Amino acid sequence: MKEKIDRIVESRETKAGLYFDYTIQVLILLSILGFTIETLPNLSPQLVDFLEDFEIFCIVIFSIEYLIRIYIARKKLKFIFSFYGIIDLVAILPFYLSFGLDLRSARVFRFLRLFRLIKLIRYNRAIRRFSIAFHMIREELIIFSVVSLILIYLSAVGIYYFENAAQPEVFSSIFSSLWWSVVTLTTVGYGDVVPITIGGRIFTFIILMIGLGIIAIPSGMISSALTEARSIEKKKNIQETTKATLPE
Amino acid sequence: MKEKIDRIVESRETKAGLYFDYTIQVLILLSILGFTIETLPNLSPQLVDFLEDFEIFCIVIFSIEYLIRIYIARKKLKFIFSFYGIIDLVAILPFYLSFGLDLRSARVFRFLRLFRLIKLIRYNRAIRRFSIAFHMIREELIIFSVVSLILIYLSAVGIYYFENAAQPEVFSSIFSSLWWSVVTLTTVGYGDVVPITIGGRIFTFIILMIGLGIIAIPSGMISSALTEARSIEKKKNIQETTKATLPE
Amino acid sequence: MKEKIDRIVESRETKAGLYFDYTIQVLILLSILGFTIETLPNLSPQLVDFLEDFEIFCIVIFSIEYLIRIYIARKKLKFIFSFYGIIDLVAILPFYLSFGLDLRSARVFRFLRLFRLIKLIRYNRAIRRFSIAFHMIREELIIFSVVSLILIYLSAVGIYYFENAAQPEVFSSIFSSLWWSVVTLTTVGYGDVVPITIGGRIFTFIILMIGLGIIAIPSGMISSALTEARSIEKKKNIQETTKATLPE
Amino acid sequence: MKEKIDRIVESRETKAGLYFDYTIQVLILLSILGFTIETLPNLSPQLVDFLEDFEIFCIVIFSIEYLIRIYIARKKLKFIFSFYGIIDLVAILPFYLSFGLDLRSARVFRFLRLFRLIKLIRYNRAIRRFSIAFHMIREELIIFSVVSLILIYLSAVGIYYFENAAQPEVFSSIFSSLWWSVVTLTTVGYGDVVPITIGGRIFTFIILMIGLGIIAIPSGMISSALTEARSIEKKKNIQETTKATLPE
Incomplete structure (x- = not known):
């Protein structure tokens, strides 16, 4: 039963x-x-x-x-x-x-x-490939996250000092500025919090140039790791096939 | 005729x-x-x-x-x-x-x-390369889509509970929140639906960090698969050339 | 002189x-x-x-x-x-x-x-590498552009039929809808033209899922081509070095 | 002490x-x-x-x-x-x-x-891998930056001539237009500065098509360089292992 x-x-x-x-x-x-x-x-x-x-x-x-x-x-x-x-x-x-x-x-x-x-x-094979790839870039992902968090915080501090005087309601504290950092550096850009001073805009430009470079990194890492995972998988398959076909 | x-x-x-x-x-x-x-x-x-x-x-x-x-x-x-x-x-x-x-x-x-x-x-060769690459990552694409859909839904549920009380008109139901999820996680960010509570903003930050990592994956997969497709094509060309030049 | x-x-x-x-x-x-x-x-x-x-x-x-x-x-x-x-x-x-x-x-x-x-x-070497890579993906880039243009047009036609009745001022013709398509599929999302009907929003979701997949392709192509260009360059260098060091 | x-x-x-x-x-x-x-x-x-x-x-x-x-x-x-x-x-x-x-x-x-x-x-190994990769694409990054800056400037000049007459307050000078260029080409799209003329919108479309292609490049470069860095690392490991296991 x-x-x-x-x-x-x-x-x-x-x-x-x-x-x-x-x-x-x-x-x-x-x-x-x-x-x-x-x-x-x-x-x-x-x-x-x-x-x-x-x-x-x-x-x-x-x-x-x-x-x-x-x-x-x-x-x-x-x-x-x-x-x-x-x-x-x-x-x-x-x-x-x-x-x-x-x-x-x-x-x-x-x-x-x-x-x-x-x-x-x-799809066990695909998941295994993903997990091999993620295991491979674990360290890079942590470095990437720490660097991203520091960049987001520094952007918030910077924009706070540029915009607080001009828009005390919008950039009322570094916490509000952090919201701007997140929305801007992820390129979401809702438009609810926007710098209007010249200094703030030049700062945004510089931050975005750096930020977009950093955002391009995980995609590159994943691509590189998946290529590697695929080649590891292939080698294993070849080894297994070789073993299976070899006379013992 | x-x-x-x-x-x-x-x-x-x-x-x-x-x-x-x-x-x-x-x-x-x-x-x-x-x-x-x-x-x-x-x-x-x-x-x-x-x-x-x-x-x-x-x-x-x-x-x-x-x-x-x-x-x-x-x-x-x-x-x-x-x-x-x-x-x-x-x-x-x-x-x-x-x-x-x-x-x-x-x-x-x-x-x-x-x-x-x-x-x-x-351009038949390029299309064949694309189709080899897509065939290769078919399973990954399905996993990716399912995970994306789950993430979008969970984001909608989360933001609904954070924002519904503060903005009952905008986040009126999980369906409205789903619209926010889609617009935010794709980084379109129209700005028509924006979280205003501290909880909702922190939640958005976390969701975006996860979401951007996930959005970076297809680009990585395609890159990895195209590299592979290119190398398969090259091997075939070499084999064909070898066959053609070998004395029979 | x-x-x-x-x-x-x-x-x-x-x-x-x-x-x-x-x-x-x-x-x-x-x-x-x-x-x-x-x-x-x-x-x-x-x-x-x-x-x-x-x-x-x-x-x-x-x-x-x-x-x-x-x-x-x-x-x-x-x-x-x-x-x-x-x-x-x-x-x-x-x-x-x-x-x-x-x-x-x-x-x-x-x-x-x-x-x-x-x-x-x-930086002649880097430019040569770029030009090799672009030459390699020329065909893919054309396919990609044609497919992108068709997707942008179809998105515009679709959103026009969903939104024209609800927002006759904003989605006044397919030309206005094309502006929406471009702004949305590139994930710029100014927020000046936003779908408000349920049908239009579900359509946007589907279009964005397809569109983001397509936007991920050029990055993958360039990555794959640059890897290839680098390896071609390396092989040439090895051949040249071999030739130079071989006794004649 | x-x-x-x-x-x-x-x-x-x-x-x-x-x-x-x-x-x-x-x-x-x-x-x-x-x-x-x-x-x-x-x-x-x-x-x-x-x-x-x-x-x-x-x-x-x-x-x-x-x-x-x-x-x-x-x-x-x-x-x-x-x-x-x-x-x-x-x-x-x-x-x-x-x-x-x-x-x-x-x-x-x-x-x-x-x-x-x-x-x-x-994580010293991961950082070393990053620094190898960045060293490898240093030249490409500089070219990329110069081309990006020129594109941003040309976009600003172009949109200024299309939109200045229609929106003299928003696109008041090329400096204001530069802000639009940055916000648009990074796909942030706050929505504070948006072209409304037909010419300006077609120009935006063309600029975005070129710009997105260019934005896809760093991700591809990093991916390609990291793959290379990984393979260099592996070769070194093999050499070291070979040296260590060889009888002397």
């Missing part, structure tokens, strides 16, 4: 397992869609009722799924404290707690189920 | 075929230009009349071309249901239907003829 | 030649700076007078330089119709013509002298 | 040295945080007092650290005029000078201590 359930819930090789998997995934998507619609203002009471009923339905299904997964897990505690075990619990728990307490806002944790969808990705 | 037409319509090796091809392409461009001008408000009635006459002229030419292509096609049904066969039909059909029905808006399908212009591109 | 001048004007090996070169380049920069300052509104009459005097001074020097270059050129006609010959003439001619005619606005051509500054770049 | 202090201040191998290092770094971060908070408007007098006291405390500690570093340095003058020596002095000096003079604004130099944090980065 337990084995049979296990084969359905954990494996995708049987037809029943495949259907079970798809059902859960579609339900996750629908439950997230429902949660998204619920945030719309001016919904008709009928729709609100329907969405709440549907939420209860989803929670029941997800609770049963959670209990089944605990039931079939060999090491129950290990599953409960695993990444997916915690996600599954956090996604249903607020609902039960909200009966007694006022935890409506905690229902937001339902969106955590999104991470379950990552299972949809089953 | 049929063969003669075929040589004109399908091949570009004869002078007549070349002229025919250029005439059709220029006519496509002009018909699209006419369609674009037609959308201008406050056109003089003379210009509107001229554009309508020109449209009828184009449709007549394209209809004749369509019929000729069916006539010379060996497998007529295969052509009719081919990519270009359908485009050609969809581009002229609304005009004929609009006589009886009110299908003026359906005339927009004329722009589909644009795809005919893709034939202008005849 | 002629040879002596030639050595000063054309070569940088003598001290006089070096000084001559630097003087001209500094004068070009100053003349461009003067031209830029002249556009400022509300200048004091003294400054305007000074800038006009300085302009006359520059024109005189550049005219003398131009005449000297013609004088020392072996093939005078070839120099006059060469790239730099035409630039030099176009940069001074409007001044002389403006005595008789009202050609003040033609003085803008002075900025053409900027191209003279390109001579400042003397 | 001097040796003992030296081991604490300069080395991180002893436990005391590690603690000393962390204490100083945390103090730098706190002092910068304090400096950032101080710029907030409408602070309570108590907080202002506390921040001033904390500043004095930090200055005392940093002064002692500075004196110790001079004391233990073998070549005292060399330390005083070294990069970190000057940073340390400039970060504390304004405080002492501000007793006599009104140098409050000079206190901004405290942020220079940020550079001390660069020591946090201790």
Whole structure:
């Protein structure tokens, strides 16, 4: 019995397992869609009722799924404290707690189920390649982040001293200037915080020249690392093929 | 007779075929230009009349071309249901239907003829290189898209909870927040939807740091794949050259 | 005599030649700076007078330089119709013509002298590497441009049909929509033209996903081509070194 | 005694040295945080007092650290005029000078201590790889910068002639247009300066097409150089391994 359930819930090789998997995934998507619609203002009471009923339905299904997964897990505690075990619990728990307490806002944790969808990705080779590449540039990424943070802070200090006098409302403190730094150096440029003094504009120009150079770096690093990861993979394949074809 | 037409319509090796091809392409461009001008408000009635006459002229030419292509096609049904066969039909059909029905808006399908212009591109080697590269990173692209979509959704949920109370008009629901996510993570930054709370701004900063890292990935992937595609191509050329020069 | 001048004007090996070169380049920069300052509104009459005097001074020097270059050129006609010959003439001619005619606005051509500054770049190896790389991806760049133009046009047609009814002033025709396409797909996002309908926003999302993928391509192409150019250069160097060290 | 202090201040191998290092770094971060908070408007007098006291405390500690570093340095003058020596002095000096003079604004130099944090980065291999890569593309970077500057200037001249008549307030001179060039070509796009004439918009489109191609170049260069740097590093490692394993 337990084995049979296990084969359905954990494996995708049987037809029943495949259907079970798809059902859960579609339900996750629908439950997230429902949660998204619920945030719309001016919904008709009928729709609100329907969405709440549907939420209860989803929670029941997800609770049963959670209990089944605990039931079939060999090491129950290990599953409960695993990444997916915690996600599954956090996604249903607020609902039960909200009966007694006022935890409506905690229902937001339902969106955590999104991470379950990552299972949809089953391209192991590509993921391995990514993880090799990221492992390779781990050190570069840290250096890059530290340098970026320092640049963002220095930009904020600089623009504060150029613009504070001219726009005391907008560049009211270095904290406001930090917002400008982030929006500008990422080239988002909302336009809510814009330098107007000549000094501030020349400073922005210099900062952007440096910043764009720095923003170009991660793309270059990833490209370089992926090329390397691909060539490592290829060498391995060749070695394996050579081993397999070599007479022993 | 049929063969003669075929040589004109399908091949570009004869002078007549070349002229025919250029005439059709220029006519496509002009018909699209006419369609674009037609959308201008406050056109003089003379210009509107001229554009309508020109449209009828184009449709007549394209209809004749369509019929000729069916006539010379060996497998007529295969052509009719081919990519270009359908485009050609969809581009002229609304005009004929609009006589009886009110299908003026359906005339927009004329722009589909644009795809005919893709034939202008005849750099087969470069296209083959692109297609090898894209085939290589197909799996990475899917992973990338799924991760991007999840990030966009999570950003929308997050900013909704930070900004909804402060700007209920702007961040009115997660759907509005999704618009913010898209505009921000692509670094377009129109400035129509901007976080103003401290929490929302810090959240934006974190999301942008992650998002820009993710946006740097496709460029890196394409670069890596094109390098690989180029080296595969080169190896093939060398092999072919080696084969050709080897004594047999 | 002629040879002596030639050595000063054309070569940088003598001290006089070096000084001559630097003087001209500094004068070009100053003349461009003067031209830029002249556009400022509300200048004091003294400054305007000074800038006009300085302009006359520059024109005189550049005219003398131009005449000297013609004088020392072996093939005078070839120099006059060469790239730099035409630039030099176009940069001074409007001044002389403006005595008789009202050609003040033609003085803008002075900025053409900027191209003279390109001579400042003397890193031949790096430029050769760039030109090898660009030659390599010429075909890809053309495909990329055509595909980009088609995408920009299709985006404009699409957003026009989504937004025209809701914002007839902003998306008044496909021409206005083209402006939106350009500003959005390049991720500039001024915020002067923004979709507000749900359909238009979803369309923007899809277009941006495709567009950002396409924008990532040139960076990948250039990276791949530069890697290749570098390796070609290295191989050549090795071959040359091998040839040089081989006994003959 | 001097040796003992030296081991604490300069080395991180002893436990005391590690603690000393962390204490100083945390103090730098706190002092910068304090400096950032101080710029907030409408602070309570108590907080202002506390921040001033904390500043004095930090200055005392940093002064002692500075004196110790001079004391233990073998070549005292060399330390005083070294990069970190000057940073340390400039970060504390304004405080002492501000007793006599009104140098409050000079206190901004405290942020220079940020550079001390660069020591946090201790990934020597990655930094070496970066520096190899940057050394490799030094020439390309200079060419790229010059071409970018010329493009930015030409864009400013162009847009000035297209937009000045229509928006004399916004595009009042080439200097204002330069601000537009920078904001547009970096794709920041604040939206404070936007072309409205048809000519200006077509010009923007062309400039952006060229500009985005140019912006794609540094990313490609860095990627190409990092790939190269990685392969150089690998070859060196192999050579070293080969040398080490070869019988002598």
